[in-house]
Amino acid sequence: MKQERLSTRIRRRAVLEAALDCFAEADVESVSIAEICDRSGASVGSVYHHFGNKEGILLALLSDGLTAHLEALEQALEQAEGHPRACIEALIDSLIQWVEANPRWAQFIYSYLNRSGASSSEPILEINRRYKQIIEQHFEPLIQSGRLRELPTDCWSSLIVAPTHDYARRWLRQQVRHSPSTHQRLFIEAAWRIVQCD
Amino acid sequence: MKQERLSTRIRRRAVLEAALDCFAEADVESVSIAEICDRSGASVGSVYHHFGNKEGILLALLSDGLTAHLEALEQALEQAEGHPRACIEALIDSLIQWVEANPRWAQFIYSYLNRSGASSSEPILEINRRYKQIIEQHFEPLIQSGRLRELPTDCWSSLIVAPTHDYARRWLRQQVRHSPSTHQRLFIEAAWRIVQCD
């Protein structure tokens, strides 16, 4: 079994951390590799060794972030134990919590996910599949048993979580004053109105 | 009075059109000025004369697109003549119509609006103000008179239009099969559930 070196982990972390710092202050494309090197103390060669190219840094950041977020979601859904209302609450609460706990990271992910290239890379596709699977696993039974309204699958996330995402994105960009958690109940209630049976 | 030259308008159009073509095929940052010059027939100097820099092209595209969209919205809202349900329908219908009529443009706008720099430029702020004003002008009276539910202002767009935007964005990226208009009634109904009084 191949053992990862300590120095590798440390260096990667340092670079990703530095990159996140940079991206918090300026647009992704106006941040140069040189700047990331300065902040992280890594050399150009080292950065390219570990990440291949600039895109590689972005992808690593995206992939790690989404994975972390996904795990939080999964855990929250487990605890909801199949109660319809609790599942919806878990979905929205865990999203808000993650964003507020990792604002720089969240901001980066939001700005980066919108690039056409990003969503077609294999690690991201894999995470998307896992996300879908988790959602299905927890909500499909509730829909089948008639405890939640059936909606076209493609529309589900747009109707249920997009409002919270949208607000979070605007909060991170300082376009709105109050944090997402301020309106947590409202977003849950809105999702509930959509998804509850008539 | 300064008269705009014919050649200016034509050249600007040609460049913007070429840029939109390029952006439909590849990511904004992987499209070079040289490519845009080739497609549009303009020289580098000419492009820089008219737009200042690459960002200038993007900003012009964004600004023109949002303005066009805004005008469509304004017109649709006029025709709703203050009927609550009709206003909500106008909001969502005009959005879907515009996206489906201008897919390349819409895709560009969606991908570009998420960059931190974009939203802080003056022309875009101006359009945002106008958008807010139009929404307020048409919905404020309905809320005051108790015919629509009152929601925190900051959350309004997240709850009412974000779901449709989200679905449209995913459709443009070919992540979902059916066009937004397929689910038009659903998105309207969902918005209506949020906004109607109890």
Next chain:
DNA sequence: ATTGTTCTAGAATTTTATTCTAACTTTTGA
């Protein structure tokens, strides 16, 4: 026609990403 302004072309420059090579460090296994 003349003059000042706007527009165009493309070469020159600058900036930035990426590649490359040689040296250095750590791990492996004999």
Next chain:
DNA sequence: TCAAAAGTTAGAATAAAATTCTAGAACAAT
């Protein structure tokens, strides 16, 4: 324990792209 292999680092060299610059062409106004 030591030598070979694998992994890591540094920074110079290269490549690719954005931006600037200069001179001249087209145009509008007088």
